[in-house]
Amino acid sequence: xxxxxxxxxxxxxxxxxxxxTPKARNLIMAFFIGGIICTIGQLILKALLNTGLSKDDxxxxxxxxxxxxxxxxxxxxxxxxxxxxxxxxxxxxxxGFANSIVSPAMEYKREGYVxxxxxxxxxxxxxxxxxxxxxxxxxxxxxxxxx
Amino acid sequence: MGTRLxxxxxxxxxxxxIQSWAAIVGAxxxxxxLGRFFDEIIEDEYFGEESFEKAESxxxxxxxAKILMKGKVSSGDIQYIFAGDLLNQCIAANFGVRESEIPxxxxxxxxxxxxxxxxxxxxxxxxxxxxxxxCITSSHFCSAEKQFRFPLEFGNQRPPTAQWTVTGxxxxxxxxxxxxxxxxxxxxxxxxxxxxTDANDMGSAMAPAACDTITAHFRETDLPPNHYDLIVTxxxxxxxxxxxxQLLEENGITIKEFYDDCGVMxxxxxxxxxxxxxxxxxxxxxxxxxxxxxxxxKRELNRVLFVATGALHSPISVQQGESIPxxxxxxxxxxx
Numbered sequence: 001x002x003x004x005x006x007x008x009x010x011x012x013x014x015x016x017x018x019x020x021t022p023k024a025r026n027l028i029m030a031f032f033i034g035g036i037i038c039t040i041g042q043l044i045l046k047a048l049l050n051t052g053l054s055k056d057d058x059x060x061x062x063x064x065x066x067x068x069x070x071x072x073x074x075x076x077x078x079x080x081x082x083x084x085x086x087x088x089x090x091x092x093x094x095x096g097f098a099n100s101i102v103s104p105a106m107e108y109k110r111e112g113y114v115x116x117x118x119x120x121x122x123x124x125x126x127x128x129x130x131x132x133x134x135x136x137x138x139x140x141x142x143x144x145x146x147x
Numbered sequence: 148m149g150t151r152l153x154x155x156x157x158x159x160x161x162x163x164x165i166q167s168w169a170a171i172v173g174a175x176x177x178x179x180x181l182g183r184f185f186d187e188i189i190e191d192e193y194f195g196e197e198s199f200e201k202a203e204s205x206x207x208x209x210x211x212a213k214i215l216m217k218g219k220v221s222s223g224d225i226q227y228i229f230a231g232d233l234l235n236q237c238i239a240a241n242f243g244v245r246e247s248e249i250p251x252x253x254x255x256x257x258x259x260x261x262x263x264x265x266x267x268x269x270x271x272x273x274x275x276x277x278x279x280x281x282c283i284t285s286s287h288f289c290s291a292e293k294q295f296r297f298p299l300e301f302g303n304q305r306p307p308t309a310q311w312t313v314t315g316x317x318x319x320x321x322x323x324x325x326x327x328x329x330x331x332x333x334x335x336x337x338x339x340x341x342x343x344t345d346a347n348d349m350g351s352a353m354a355p356a357a358c359d360t361i362t363a364h365f366r367e368t369d370l371p372p373n374h375y376d377l378i379v380t381x382x383x384x385x386x387x388x389x390x391x392x393q394l395l396e397e398n399g400i401t402i403k404e405f406y407d408d409c410g411v412m413x414x415x416x417x418x419x420x421x422x423x424x425x426x427x428x429x430x431x432x433x434x435x436x437x438x439x440x441x442x443x444x445k446r447e448l449n450r451v452l453f454v455a456t457g458a459l460h461s462p463i464s465v466q467q468g469e470s471i472p473x474x475x476x477x478x479x480x481x482x483x
Contacts, residue, residue: 004397007342014343014351017393018386019307019423026304074300083302090302099302107298110198124301 026087033086037093041066063094070095074102100124149273153367155334155360162329162483163272166279166322167218170437171210172429173288173314179414184437185315186213192289192314200238203287206316206429207232207243210436211283218279218320225249225320226277229264231256232285232428233312234294239285243316249281258382259336259457260284261317261432262476268321269330269478283318286427295346295462308348310384310410310426311419317432319440328443328451332479334364338459340472346458346465350387350423353456356473357383358394360454364477365400372402376448379439380475381431381455382410384423409434409455431455443482450481 005013044065048058070093073079079099083090090096104123108116122129150158170185177188187209194202207230215222228247231254232239244251256263261284268280289299291312297303321330339359343352357380365372372378383391388408395402409431410424435453442448454477460469 005341010341010355011343011351014348014354014386014390017389018348018351021307074302077300080300080302084304086302087304096302099300103298103300103302106300107293124297 029085030087030089032089033082034089034093037066037090037095040069041093066094067098070098071102074099075106079103097125097128100128148275149270152332153363155337155363156367157270157333158368159269159273159330159333161273161323162331162481163269163321163323164325165328165330165440165480166320166325167214168317168319168436168440169210169213169217170317170433171206171213171315172433172437175288175311175419176313176315176413176425176433179419181413181434181438184441185433186210186437199287199289199293200234201242203232203234203239203285203290203316204242206287206314207239207283207285207318208246210285210316210318211244211247211281214281214283214318214320220279220320222247222249225279225281227252227268227271228281228283229254229267230281230283230318231260231264233257233291239287239290240283243285256455256474256476257457257459258286258426258428258430259455259474259476260428261435262381262453262455262478265319265321265330265453265478266333266335266476268319269333272321272323279320279322281318281320283316284428284432285316286312286314286429288312288314288427291427305422306347307422308345308350308384308386309422310349310382310424311414311421312427313413313425313430313433315429315433317429317434317436319436328440328480329483330478331481331483332364332368332477334360334367334477334479336360336475336477338472338474340470342470344465344468344470346460346462346471348386349382349426349458349471350384351390352458352471353473353475354383354387354390354394357387357391357454357456357475358398360475360477361395361402361452362398362400364452364479368479372400373405375450375452375479376405377439377450378402378406378452379412379431379434379454380406380408381457382424382426383408383456384410384426385416386423387456412438439480443480446482450479453478453480
């Protein structure tokens with residue numbers, strides 16, 4: 001290779017010249033999109049509480065509604081656009097979790113309901129579930145020991 | 148018979164002729180700056196099929212039919228077809244040429260496949276083993292995203308160095324005689340790996356390979372860079388193009404005025420939100436078969452060095468933390 005740089009030097013140099021991630025814009029958009037999603041959740045929660053449901057039931061039902069909204073918007077090919085603009089603001093709320101399950105399910109439908117939809121559905125959400133459950137167990141044990 | 152000029156370069160003395168060419172693209176490419184040069188624009192991303200993989204095969208199959216039609220030959224007149232794509236086991240090419248009954252060589256050169264197939268097809272004609280060869284390749288945004296990245300409807304953010312896989316297929320028919328652009332030099336690339344591990348930054352991974360092949364081409368042919376009206380790389384994108392220019396400059400090769408990149412040419416990055424530009428096998432193939440050869444046949448371009456670039460990684464190698472090996476093949480095409 002007719003190169004005047006070592007691999008490390010090349011990596012550094014190419015990264016310096018690379019277009020930058022618009023961090024400020026991404027942060028602001030994540031704040032607004034995440035905020036809008038959470039506000040919608042809050043409105044649903046308030047409405048459910050007004051119907052006389054207990055706080056626990058109302059918040060469980062709110063989560064269900066938000067999952068439905070996330071899945072529905074994914075099915076309508078809208079959630080990927082929200083994610084593109086909102087970044088983590090769209091990924092972290094439960095709507096994003098729904099998106100991460102519904103999108104591979106849609107993508108792999110052609111490969112059949114067992115090896116396609118069934119096997120690939122948790123392609124992205126799988127690691128979140130595994131490590132989420134492991135950390136909840138660890139936190140649970142710590143909580144048990146200190147109380 | 149050709150003449151070997153150096154370690155990587157061969158001069159083809161019979162100058163095989165590119166007798167016909169065709170490019171069929173998807174909607175986004177059709178609405179881009181080069182839209183009017185393509186033979187057909189397919190608005191439906193499924194191309195009437197039930198999967199993206201079948202759609203990609205259809206792009207290749209229809210392009211092959213178009214090349215034969217424009218060249219006024221039938222599939223029986225073709226001795227070899229060199230084809231490849233990005234999908235695992237090259238299924239787009241395998242299924243695309245399945246019914247053609249043409250002796251078939253399947254290639255994997257990632258996005259460099261157009262120059263690889265054109266090199267081999269031209270060498271085959273030069274060697275006297277074939278009267279005519281078809282060199283063709285395809286890619287599809289949706290099937291490539293599915294294989295290399297995330298599901299289409301997954302709401303992730305694209306990094307600014309990302310590129311957009313071109314949907315479509317492009318190809319040429321090279322033969323012994325006739326009018327048209329001729330293949331004069333073939334410079335075969337070697338694998339260059341500068342240790343880039345970010346699969347969202349192909350420009351950085353491939354620019355050194357492009358620089359290596361272009362440098363070898365000029366050293367071995369002894370031609371001055373301005374011998375060419377246009378030197379065009381495959382899919383380095385905006386970032387990689389910039390890197391490649393600077394790397395060449397350091398090797399004493401100044402080509403800024405007549406250098407471009409197919410990935411930069413095919414989309415309008417601001418309007419079409421394609422970040423660093425186009426990529427995929429079809430990126431260089433459709434720009435060659437749609438735009439460049441058309442301009443050459445009208446003699447608006449007389450000598451073109453076509454350098455398709457490829458990143459030879461797989462999703463598995465990336466997940467295992469391996470760096471991205473890259474390659475670039477150059478083909479010197481001239482009107483004589």
